[in-house]
Amino acid sequence: MRSLLRGGLALGLTLFALGAGALDTNVLPDPALQARYVRLTHELRCMQCQNESIADSPVDLAADLRNQVREQLLAGKSDDEIRGWMAARYGDFILFRPRYTWRTAWLWGAPGALLLLGATVCWRILRNRTQLLASDQDPVEEDPRI
Amino acid sequence: MKRFLVPLVPLVVFALLALVLAIGIRHSPDKGIIVSPLLGKRAPQFALPALLEPARTVRSQDLQGHWYLLNVWGTWCGECRAEHQMLLRVKQSHAVPLIGLDWKDDDAQAQAWLTQLGNPYETVAVDRSGRAAIDWGVYGAPETFLINPTGIVVYKHVGALTEEVWTHEILPRVQGGKS
Numbered sequence: 001m002r003s004l005l006r007g008g009l010a011l012g013l014t015l016f017a018l019g020a021g022a023l024d025t026n027v028l029p030d031p032a033l034q035a036r037y038v039r040l041t042h043e044l045r046c047m048q049c050q051n052e053s054i055a056d057s058p059v060d061l062a063a064d065l066r067n068q069v070r071e072q073l074l075a076g077k078s079d080d081e082i083r084g085w086m087a088a089r090y091g092d093f094i095l096f097r098p099r100y101t102w103r104t105a106w107l108w109g110a111p112g113a114l115l116l117l118g119a120t121v122c123w124r125i126l127r128n129r130t131q132l133l134a135s136d137q138d139p140v141e142e143d144p145r146i
Numbered sequence: 147m148k149r150f151l152v153p154l155v156p157l158v159v160f161a162l163l164a165l166v167l168a169i170g171i172r173h174s175p176d177k178g179i180i181v182s183p184l185l186g187k188r189a190p191q192f193a194l195p196a197l198l199e200p201a202r203t204v205r206s207q208d209l210q211g212h213w214y215l216l217n218v219w220g221t222w223c224g225e226c227r228a229e230h231q232m233l234l235r236v237k238q239s240h241a242v243p244l245i246g247l248d249w250k251d252d253d254a255q256a257q258a259w260l261t262q263l264g265n266p267y268e269t270v271a272v273d274r275s276g277r278a279a280i281d282w283g284v285y286g287a288p289e290t291f292l293i294n295p296t297g298i299v300v301y302k303h304v305g306a307l308t309e310e311v312w313t314h315e316i317l318p319r320v321q322g323g324k325s
Contacts, residue, residue: 047180047285047286048285048286060250060276061276061280061285064275064276064277064280065280068280087183088183089183089184089280089281089282089283090180090183090283090285091180091181091182091183091283092183093180
């Protein structure tokens with residue numbers, strides 16, 4: 001029984017690996033390039049399915065764009081050059097990770113600004129409370145039960 | 147003074163949030179249509195074989211000097227069949243030449259398609275690898291680009307070309323009434 005289970009699991013994993021491997025058959029010769037390839041294809045949007053990356057999408061166009069990434073990596077292009085190349089054709093929409101530009105400054109800056117705002121509000125409330133306590137002439141009488 | 151302003155803070159925050167969301171909704175891609183970064187830019191260059199005369203090369207430079215429509219299509223694309231009648235009407239209007247870009251298609255099937263349904267195109271360039279379509283930022287056929295005489299892309303339509311798009315978006319631009 002156990003060996004049957006184990007056999008089934010092995011078969012399942014093999015089939016899964018085969019299925020997963022069929023989508024993207026590109027393997028770059030250099031592990032460093034391969035790592036960049038995997039990262040880039042995961043952060044570029046498939047324009048046809050729109051909520052998938054080109055790494056995860058089975059459509060033809062995604063395969064074409066993966067091949068572009070591969071070719072450009074092999075040609076020695078930098079990650080930013082490849083992102084720029086894609087965005088020049090498909091717009092910033094193709095980038096899952098928005099670029100740092102003046103147009104996206106508010107997007108990147110907003111969390112920091114909100115955190116600062118929250119911290120200021122917290123600090124002011126705390127300070128006011130301490131001041132209020134310090135200036136209280138008539139402290140609450142101690143509970144006689146304690 | 148201060149005491150009077152404090153209750154206004156949530157209101158201001160709400161107004162700002164509403165403003166950001168309103169801008170977001172207005173700019174959100176309408177029905178999944180993405181604004182092309184190509185608009186207002188020089189049309190991408192290509193040199194591809196002609197579908198009906200394979201020995202001849204269609205060059206984008208040769209298309210400069212007059213208005214033209216570049217229509218991306220393929221026989222595998224259902225919407226392309228739907229827009230074909232409209233393309234034939236565009237041809238009959240003689241207002242602007244149609245250049246076809248046959249995207250990742252089978253040549254024989256594409257030729258048969260034009261014989262059966264009629265050929266609305268002045269020339270059809272064959273993009274077997276899909277590389278030229280990528281340069282044009284094509285993500286789904288049919289797509290139609292309007293290019294002005296100086297070679298600038300002035301308008302892009304995604305999906306089947308309709309009478310409405312033709313009369314309200316394309317013709318006015320070609321006739322100089324709309325930029």
